[in-house]
Amino acid sequence: MKHFRISFIVSIICFGLAFYWGYLDGGIKSGASCVMIALILSVLEISLSFDNAVVNASILKRMDEHWQRLFLTWGLLIAVFGMRLVFPVVIVEFATGIDFVSVTQMAIKEPAVYAQHLTSAHIQIAAFGGMFLLMVFFGFLFNNERELVWLGYIERKFSSFGKLESIEVICSLLILLGMQRFLEPADRLSVLYSGIAGIVLFVIVDSLATLFESEEEGEEVSNVIKRGSMMSFVYLEILDASFSFDGVIGAFAITQDIVTIMLGLAVGAMFVRSLTVFLVRQGTLDQYVFLEHGAHYAIGALAIIMLVSMRHEIPEVVTGVIGAVFITLSIFSSVSYRRKHASLEVVKHS
Structure with a gap:
């Protein structure tokens, strides 16, 4: 439980603030309602982001302890x-041309109008976030250095394509x-720009991280590790942003109170x-x-869902269920794999 101690403290503070915010607006009943809505939003965020946590962990374990702490604090x-x-x-602000302060006031005083403006920018957000997450998935799928495969021949075949230069960018x-x-013709150019921006951003961050982590000799090894950890930190924050886009927009389906959502x-x-x-x-x-x-x-599925959502509305629960299915199946496969290899070890030593 020590790893979640800070989370529980933050939860108590946030739920307390939610109650106070609602209480100012309509008394105890309104305060309790805000707490309940905040609780629902937090559960949805956790359930929809478990796959994000797993991928984050695979990157975080390569970072030094200093950057791991920063991931929990400043991150x-x-x-x-x-x-x-x-x-x-x-x-x-960019979508409407209204200044930052006015948009902030709109979010607090006119949440319905703010939500409408934010939802109208969904196509560009989905294109950017969807393509970034798709690059994350392709980077894993086409990794020809990966020795352990989950889906057997299919996964090995895809990983063999990784020998082709920049195959994930091409796809x-x-x-x-x-x-x-x-x-729609009116959306095509903005989607193209947003999607390319997501791809370019992934390539830049991933390339810099690879560059900093490639050196293994000399006096600058320590600095290389730190710089590699710094780029991994940036990568994690962008990855989290890609996950959070749809979550923020989807939250307005539950409430339009920006403070409670936050x-x-x-x-x-x-x-x-x-x-x-x-x-x-x-x-x-x-x-x-x-x-x-x-x-x-699960990230690949989320990327596809975000891209499809530019034309068709897809409930958040669909995303959560698909992610949960992939995670559950991978856990069962892992347990089976561990038991199988444990049995082989017993036979080997007998």
Whole structure:
């Protein structure tokens, strides 16, 4: 429980603030309602982001302890206030041309209007986030250095394509171009720009992280590790942002109170980060060897859902169920794999 101690403290503070915020508006009953809504939002955030926590853990375990602590502290502030509060305001600012302060006032005083503006930018957000997550998935799928495979021949075949230079970029661009025919003519250019921006951002961050982690000799090894950890930290924050986009927009289906949304998502984000650290400290990824595979397939599914949502509305529960299925199947496969190899070891030593 020590890994979740801070999360429980943050939860108590956020639920207390939610009650106080509702109490100011309509007394005890309104305060209790805000707490309940914040609780629902936090549970949804946790359930929809478990695959995010697994992938985060696979990256976090390669970072030094200093950057792991920053991921839990400053990283949380960036995730909660930056990606779930400030960034949506910035999106509305660019979409409408209204200044930042006015949009912030709109979010608090006219949440319905603010939600409408934010929802109208969903196509661009989905294109950017969907293509970034698709690159994350393809980076895993086409990794030809991966020795352990989950889906046997199919996964080995895809990983063999990784020998082709920039195969994940090629596939992502082909999908982005292929989507153009299914979009309204007025949306095509903005989707193309947003999607390319998501791909370029992934390539930049991933390339810098690889560059910093490639050196293994000399006096600058320590600095290389730190710089590699720094780029991994940036990568994690962008990955979290891609996950949070739809969560923020979807939260308006439950409530249009931006303060309650922020507090509820803050609790969820804190638990996801604690879960990430827990997975690293307990060596869960080493025990459940296919968990990372399941999480990446869930991310691939989320990327596809985000792209499809540009034309068709897809309930959040669908995303959650698909992610849960992949994670559950990967856990069962991991247990089976561990038992099988334990039996082989017994036979070998007998």
